[in-house]
Amino acid sequence: MSRKIVTLLTDFGTKDGYVGSIKGTIKNLFAEVDIVDISHDINPFDIKEAAFVLHTYYASFPKETIHLVVVDPGVGGDRMPLLIRTAQHFFIGPDNGVFKFIFSREAYTAYKINVDDYILDKGFTFHGRDIFAPAAAKILKGVAPEKMGLRLDDRTEIPTVYFTKESEGKYNLEAISIDRFGNIITGFSKRDMEKINETTINSIVIKNKTITEMNAYYSQNEQGDVIALWNSMGFLEIAVVSGNAQKTLNFDKYKDNILISIS
Amino acid sequence: MSRKIVTLLTDFGTKDGYVGSIKGTIKNLFAEVDIVDISHDINPFDIKEAAFVLHTYYASFPKETIHLVVVDPGVGGDRMPLLIRTAQHFFIGPDNGVFKFIFSREAYTAYKINVDDYILDKGFTFHGRDIFAPAAAKILKGVAPEKMGLRLDDRTEIPTVYFTKESEGKYNLEAISIDRFGNIITGFSKRDMEKINETTINSIVIKNKTITEMNAYYSQNEQGDVIALWNSMGFLEIAVVSGNAQKTLNFDKYKDNILISIS
Amino acid sequence: MSRKIVTLLTDFGTKDGYVGSIKGTIKNLFAEVDIVDISHDINPFDIKEAAFVLHTYYASFPKETIHLVVVDPGVGGDRMPLLIRTAQHFFIGPDNGVFKFIFSREAYTAYKINVDDYILDKGFTFHGRDIFAPAAAKILKGVAPEKMGLRLDDRTEIPTVYFTKESEGKYNLEAISIDRFGNIITGFSKRDMEKINETTINSIVIKNKTITEMNAYYSQNEQGDVIALWNSMGFLEIAVVSGNAQKTLNFDKYKDNILISIS
Numbered sequence: 176m177s178r179k180i181v182t183l184l185t186d187f188g189t190k191d192g193y194v195g196s197i198k199g200t201i202k203n204l205f206a207e208v209d210i211v212d213i214s215h216d217i218n219p220f221d222i223k224e225a226a227f228v229l230h231t232y233y234a235s236f237p238k239e240t241i242h243l244v245v246v247d248p249g250v251g252g253d254r255m256p257l258l259i260r261t262a263q264h265f266f267i268g269p270d271n272g273v274f275k276f277i278f279s280r281e282a283y284t285a286y287k288i289n290v291d292d293y294i295l296d297k298g299f300t301f302h303g304r305d306i307f308a309p310a311a312a313k314i315l316k317g318v319a320p321e322k323m324g325l326r327l328d329d330r331t332e333i334p335t336v337y338f339t340k341e342s343e344g345k346y347n348l349e350a351i352s353i354d355r356f357g358n359i360i361t362g363f364s365k366r367d368m369e370k371i372n373e374t375t376i377n378s379i380v381i382k383n384k385t386i387t388e389m390n391a392y393y394s395q396n397e398q399g400d401v402i403a404l405w406n407s408m409g410f411l412e413i414a415v416v417s418g419n420a421q422k423t424l425n426f427d428k429y430k431d432n433i434l435i436s437i438s
Numbered sequence: 439m440s441r442k443i444v445t446l447l448t449d450f451g452t453k454d455g456y457v458g459s460i461k462g463t464i465k466n467l468f469a470e471v472d473i474v475d476i477s478h479d480i481n482p483f484d485i486k487e488a489a490f491v492l493h494t495y496y497a498s499f500p501k502e503t504i505h506l507v508v509v510d511p512g513v514g515g516d517r518m519p520l521l522i523r524t525a526q527h528f529f530i531g532p533d534n535g536v537f538k539f540i541f542s543r544e545a546y547t548a549y550k551i552n553v554d555d556y557i558l559d560k561g562f563t564f565h566g567r568d569i570f571a572p573a574a575a576k577i578l579k580g581v582a583p584e585k586m587g588l589r590l591d592d593r594t595e596i597p598t599v600y601f602t603k604e605s606e607g608k609y610n611l612e613a614i615s616i617d618r619f620g621n622i623i624t625g626f627s628k629r630d631m632e633k634i635n636e637t638t639i640n641s642i643v644i645k646n647k648t649i650t651e652m653n654a655y656y657s658q659n660e661q662g663d664v665i666a667l668w669n670s671m672g673f674l675e676i677a678v679v680s681g682n683a684q685k686t687l688n689f690d691k692y693k694d695n696i697l698i699s700i701s
Numbered sequence: 702m703s704r705k706i707v708t709l710l711t712d713f714g715t716k717d718g719y720v721g722s723i724k725g726t727i728k729n730l731f732a733e734v735d736i737v738d739i740s741h742d743i744n745p746f747d748i749k750e751a752a753f754v755l756h757t758y759y760a761s762f763p764k765e766t767i768h769l770v771v772v773d774p775g776v777g778g779d780r781m782p783l784l785i786r787t788a789q790h791f792f793i794g795p796d797n798g799v800f801k802f803i804f805s806r807e808a809y810t811a812y813k814i815n816v817d818d819y820i821l822d823k824g825f826t827f828h829g830r831d832i833f834a835p836a837a838a839k840i841l842k843g844v845a846p847e848k849m850g851l852r853l854d855d856r857t858e859i860p861t862v863y864f865t866k867e868s869e870g871k872y873n874l875e876a877i878s879i880d881r882f883g884n885i886i887t888g889f890s891k892r893d894m895e896k897i898n899e900t901t902i903n904s905i906v907i908k909n910k911t912i913t914e915m916n917a918y919y920s921q922n923e924q925g926d927v928i929a930l931w932n933s934m935g936f937l938e939i940a941v942v943s944g945n946a947q948k949t950l951n952f953d954k955y956k957d958n959i960l961i962s963i964s
Binding site for chain 3: 177178180182184189209211212213214215216217218227228229230231232233234235236237240352354355356406407417419
């Protein structure tokens with residue numbers, strides 16, 4: 176029998192004891208767990224980045240993995256603590272948008288975690304340790320989701336789209352993540368292309384640069400070239416061969432857009 | 439039977455092989471160990487920060503967990519290598535102050551680890567790998583602390599206090615940690631309040647800002663407000679709602695103080 | 702039966718989902734694996750740094766550990782994906798120099814991983830997840846290296862040397878790593894000393910500083926002193942007691958050299 180997995184995605188950073196106390200709490204309640212660090216370096220309070228990163232790894236994990244996401248600027252406020260059941264996985268975290276991609280990609284049942292089931296005498300500010308971690312331990316122990324909170328049957332999610340149509344064949348794309356290498360990852364995927372019934376990218380304009388060809392992989396061009404490719408997650412990505420696209424283009428993910436012409 | 443846990447807190451950073459070689463050494467000596475990363479990003483040589491972070495997570499972990507702390511500016515000098523036994527846990531690390539909070543909060547027995555039991559032919563500079571890691575492996579194997587070093591029976595610790603009384607009802611607090619979100623965590627706890635027989639915080643002066651009310655949680659106020667609250671570890675904390683208090687107040691933890699008026 | 706270990710060394714950073722999807726992929730294919738994070742903070746594309754860091758920890762790990770190294774600027778290009786078998790360990794990663802130290806220190810058999818055995822329908826840019834991770838899972842499952850790729854029998858490696866002889870008894874050393882504490886680690890080891898039949902370091906010139914004595918450990922001198930010592934990995938290292946040698950000396954590892962006089 177293999178150990179059950181809990182993955183951890185947070186914006187807690189790695190210099191404090193927050194992550195440690197979440198790990199300790201889970202292990203204390205269910206010793207035979209395999210806790211997997213994904214990242215604790217999500218930009219503080221950056222829900223959109225957390226949502227994107229989550230959807231790049233969750234599907235790789237084995238059936239019954241519990242994905243814990245604690246990026247929670249409104250902690251202690253009125254956002255709901257959520258438990259989500261999909262065919263393969265569980266997800267636990269705040270109802271603030273971190274599960275946007277999951278909702279649009281998976282069939283799911285959502286539950287509002289019943290906060291009153293958890294002892295909160297240690298303070299009000301650490302739902303990661305005091306609610307989400309013990310909720311994960313309940314799933315590990317085999318407690319049924321129905322017993323952990325109200326089923327949210329009337330939930331409807333507006334599908335998230337990170338691009339807008341400017342005119343016929345012209346789209347304005349949003350960057351949703353800049354990775355460590357400075358690659359600029361847009362929210363526009365191959366799947367989106369299919370949905371709008373287009374097949375070819377004719378040009379991409381980013382800052383003062385125009386790209387007219389798609390690359391198959393990074394090292395196809397010369398070092399220093401600005402290139403575009405469908406990345407390993409299926410998203411349109413702007414990169415610089417053996418370089419840093421964000422720095423080369425002086426690109427600001429919160430301000431700058433990417434214009435594409437497709438047909 | 440669940441696997442035994444070793445937690446790791448260091449100032450080694452995460453770009454070198456130091457942490458890796460500690461992990462390898464422990465696993466090589468005792469394969470069925472569950473090594474849990476807490477943080478390797480303690481400020482280099484910042485013993486006070488390590489002591490604070492340790493005490494925020496240790497109690498969450500299961501009974502018999504071994505907490506390894508390697509923040510050790512005097513490595514190779516004359517500070518003692520320590521093994522500490524409390525009712526619930528083991529602690530291993532240098533005797534330089536990293537266990538201050540443990541000593542003041544737990545009943546304990548301390549042992550001076552016998553360095554001569556360890557082979558040090560690889561050099562003199564890495565006690566983490568060459569003494570502390572194999573000492574942890576001995577505990578994992580069930581070796582009695584008494585067999586690992588001299589029991590320090592006459593040890594007395596002066597309780598650590600991170601605040602000074604200025605005048606009746608006026609206290610000067612030290613910041614002991616700034617977390618990733620820029621929250622300023624003082625060394626003044628609810629427990630300290632009780633000890634000095636006071637119940638109410640009337641005002642907090644930090645830099646040029648005066649706070650006259652305590653918050654119950656972060657999102658109670660408006661975004662950008664400077665607030666004070668008892669945090670999830672029971673310490674007085676200065677925060678900015680959805681912002682960064684350190685940056686907003688231009689606060690320097692090594693220079694600036696916090697003045698409170700209580701009654 | 703203890704769980705099999707896979708160590709992970711990458712330059713992926715810790716803010717994205719790349720590491721998570723490698724971990725998920727391995728666990729999905731072989732649940733009972735113990736994945737150990739070494740570092741994901743190798744400087745982007747810095748093959749030399751990865752090679753150095755790898756060789757500081759690999760030997761600590763138990764027999765049959767699989768060391769996965771994904772620092773791969775030429776991903777998708779024509780560099781070979783490698784599987785290496787030594788007496789104790791397996792190594793998997795690109796054939797771009799990350800295994801330089803392994804080749805010069807261990808007897809080994811190398812195999813060119815057969816890429817066609819792996820399904821690559823998710824894109825072309827993520828060999829870490831799509832080739833190296835499933836290759837590690839095959840080793841975990843007990844597949845023989847011979848079945849995973851062509852044995853490279855005619856492989857000869859030029860031993861790597863990080864120093865050059867200037868004149869009789871004068872050597873120019875390259876810095877191969879600056880660790881988190883600002884310690885400057887040269888590529889010159891005690892072993893190299895023996896090979897060139899010398900026993901004594903008479904002087905070390907680094908920037909405008911001359912060191913004429915070797916230290917046994919860090920805290921032997923006064924705080925702030927620039928010192929030299931054989932570090933815990935056996936390499937000549939320049940350090941500042943309780944300080945940062947890189948900053949104190951304004952040392953640039955890509956430009957500055959270290960001159961030693963030995964006899």
